Each structure stands twice: as C-alpha cells, then as structure tokens.
Amino acid sequence: MARVVVDVMLKPEILDPQGQAVQRALPRLGFEGIAGVRQGKRFELEVEGPVDDAALARVHEMAETFLANTVIEDFTVRVETDADTVATTGTESGVRS
Amino acid sequence: MTPGPSPAATRHERPAGRGNIRVGVVTFPGTLDDRDTQRAVRLAGLEAVPLWHRDKDLKQVDAVVLPGGFSYGDYLRAGAISRFSPVMETVVEQAKAGMPVLGICNGFQVLTETHLLPGAMLRNNHLHFICRDQRLRVENADTAWTADYAAGQEISVPLKNIDGRYVADERTLDELEAEGRVAFRYLDGNPNGSLRDIAGITNAAGNVVGLMPHPEHAVEPLIGTGRTDGLGFFTSLLKKLVKAS
Numbered sequence: 186m187a188r189v190v191v192d193v194m195l196k197p198e199i200l201d202p203q204g205q206a207v208q209r210a211l212p213r214l215g216f217e218g219i220a221g222v223r224q225g226k227r228f229e230l231e232v233e234g235p236v237d238d239a240a241l242a243r244v245h246e247m248a249e250t251f252l253a254n255t256v257i258e259d260f261t262v263r264v265e266t267d268a269d270t271v272a273t274t275g276t277e278s279g280v281r282s
Numbered sequence: 283m284t285p286g287p288s289p290a291a292t293r294h295e296r297p298a299g300r301g302n303i304r305v306g307v308v309t310f311p312g313t314l315d316d317r318d319t320q321r322a323v324r325l326a327g328l329e330a331v332p333l334w335h336r337d338k339d340l341k342q343v344d345a346v347v348l349p350g351g352f353s354y355g356d357y358l359r360a361g362a363i364s365r366f367s368p369v370m371e372t373v374v375e376q377a378k379a380g381m382p383v384l385g386i387c388n389g390f391q392v393l394t395e396t397h398l399l400p401g402a403m404l405r406n407n408h409l410h411f412i413c414r415d416q417r418l419r420v421e422n423a424d425t426a427w428t429a430d431y432a433a434g435q436e437i438s439v440p441l442k443n444i445d446g447r448y449v450a451d452e453r454t455l456d457e458l459e460a461e462g463r464v465a466f467r468y469l470d471g472n473p474n475g476s477l478r479d480i481a482g483i484t485n486a487a488g489n490v491v492g493l494m495p496h497p498e499h500a501v502e503p504l505i506g507t508g509r510t511d512g513l514g515f516f517t518s519l520l521k522k523l524v525k526a527s
Contacts, residue, residue: 195404198451199404199449200404200407200447200449200475202405202406202407202408202409202475203405203409206409251358251362251366252358254359254362254395254402256394256397256400256401256402256450257402257404257449
C-alpha cells in the first residue's frame with residue numbers, strides 16, 4: 186500500500202508562537218545555532234489501490250478543502266514508497282488568492 | 283389569538299410579536315455554551331430552538347446561533363470538522379440567502395472555516411488560555427446582531443479561549459476596515475494578538491456576525507460581569523426582524 190504524505194505549514198507571514206516557544210527553549214537545553222523554528226502538521230495517508238494522477242488529484246482536493254486552511258496555511262503533497270526513497274511527484278503548494 | 287401569517291409570507295416576513303421569532307441554537311459534539319445561549323435567547327423574549335449537528339433541518343427558525351465550546355474536540359483546527367456537519371450545509375445556504383447567523387467563539391471559528399466570514403483564528407500569541415471580562419467597542423451597530431447598540435458604544439462581556447487570534451491578509455483587513463465590517467474591537471489591551479485588535483467581524487450584508495467574546499454569558503445581573511451588556515445581541519435580532527417584516 187502506498188503512502189502519500191501531506192505536509193501543512195503556516196504561511197510564512199503568519200506568526201507562529203508555538204514555533205517561537207520551541208526555539209526559545211533550545212539554548213536552555215544546550216541546542217545552539219537554531220535561528221528559527223516553524224511548527225507544522227504532517228498527515229500520512231495510506232492509499233488503497235494505485236497512486237496515479239487521479240488518486241493524487243483527490244488527495245490534493247482533500248488537502249485544499251480539509252487538511253489545510255488555505256487562508257493561513259500552505260501544503261505539499263508527495264508520494265512515499267515502501268522503501269525510504271521518496272518520490273516527489275505531485276508536489277504542489279495550495280495557494281489561494 | 284391573532285391570526286397567523288398568511289401562507290404566502292416567508293418566515294422572514296412573519297409579523298413578529300415577541301416570542302414569535304425562532305432562534306436556532308446548534309449543538310455539535312463538544313459544544314459547551316448551547317444552554318446558556320438558549321437562555322439568553324429566551325431572556326431577550328425570543329423562542330430558542332435546539333438544533334442538532336447531524337440534522338439538516340433548521341426547523342423553520344428565523345436565525346441561528348453557533349455557540350462556543352470545542353466542537354469535535356477542536357481536532358485538526360477549531361471548527362474545521364464542524365464545518366462539514368449536515369446542519370452547516372443548511373446554515374451556509376440560508377446565511378447566503380440573508381438569514382441572521384451569529385457565531386460566538388467556537389462558532390466564530392466555524393464561520394471562518396466555512397468562509398462565510400474572511401480570515402482565520404489561531405492560537406493566542408502568548409499561548410495561554412485566557413478567561414476574563416473583556417471590554418469591547420461596538421464598531422458597527424447596523425448588523426442583525428448589533429442594532430440595539432450605538433456605534434462606538436463600549437460593552438463588557440466574558441472572553442474565554444486559547445485559539446482567539448484573528449488573522450487575515452492585509453488586503454482583507456483593509457477591506458474590512460473600509461467597509462465598516464470590523465464589528466467589535468478589543469479595548470484595554472489586545473488579549474490574544476488579534477490583528478488590528480479585531481474581536482469580531484460581519485459579512486458585507488450584515489446578517490452574519492462572528493466574535494470571540496461571549497455575549498450570552500452577560501445577560502443577567504446576578505452572574506458573569508454583573509452587567510447585561512450581552513443581551514443587546516439578541517434583542518437586536520428582534521429589532522431587525524421586526525423591521526424587515
């Protein structure tokens with residue numbers, strides 16, 4: 186069964202106080218040299234059947250209408266194969282004016 | 283008994299004596315403030331009609347309130363799953379046809395997720411849940427839910443949330459300001475980082491209003507703020523719907 190990964194991130198211009206809180210904690214824990222942290226969401230979808238263009242189009246639609254709120258978030262869609270090799274077909278950003 | 287409305291009259295044209303106006307209050311799984319909202323509706327002299335999230339039928343109501351709480355556990359994003367519930371299909375359809383809809387707190391989040399109102403709600407900038415009495419300025423006293431206030435009037439109602447930071451892109455914010463669609467603004471300090479101190483907004487037609495603070499918790503002198511500043515939301519409805527008939 187193929188896995189499709191949807192990554193959802195706040196748009197760059199949107200303040201991410203959770204990411205900032207993580208960043209501020211890093212030096213205290215001995216992790217130096219991190220200039221910025223942004224926190225996002227990762228969805229792993231186990232897709233039944235072949236991951237063809239039609240299936241990816243459905244995932245894209247799902248991400249745009251539900252998994253991400255495109256008013257504040259961008260998303261990317263990519264296919265992950267059984268091995269750790271990652272194919273980057275269908276990577277797109279959901280951007281709405 | 284007075285004769286009922288003529289069969290030709292739509293429900294928005296119903297001759298509206300007090301108690302004649304039916305206000306639906308939606309309950310989603312995880313909703314907390316539905317009972318308080320029903321009570322506020324009744325205190326305003328209107329009839330409260332409970333609506334269930336799985337039921338598309340709005341039971342002939344004249345207006346709908348989406349109350350506060352944590353519908354569907356706020357999973358994914360606050361309001362993201364509630365938006366797709368059967369009742370919302372009808373609410374969105376009716377709101378576009380002009381029916382008054384008020385979203386309070388989680389209800390406001392649902393309204394932004396449906397895109398009936400622009401922008402989105404995010405985690406408070408300080409990351410803490412906040413619960414306090416909040417002073418607001420009513421910026422637009424011409425909506426279905428604010429007609430009983432005066433523009434510029436200051437009110438105090440409870441605020442309680444963690445995802446209360448209103449955001450929208452600059453163009454949308456400028457549009458909201460230019461069109462007078464910022465309905466409420468925070469006073470005495472911005473509690474959550476909301477852009478331009480926005481506490482609530484309205485759609486262009488003025489029938490759909492959303493805000494984070496809770497007017498339904500400020501309708502009786504004995505509880506909450508000790509004031510009844512929130513009652514005007516519900517009595518406004520009376521004024522608007524009667525005027526429309």
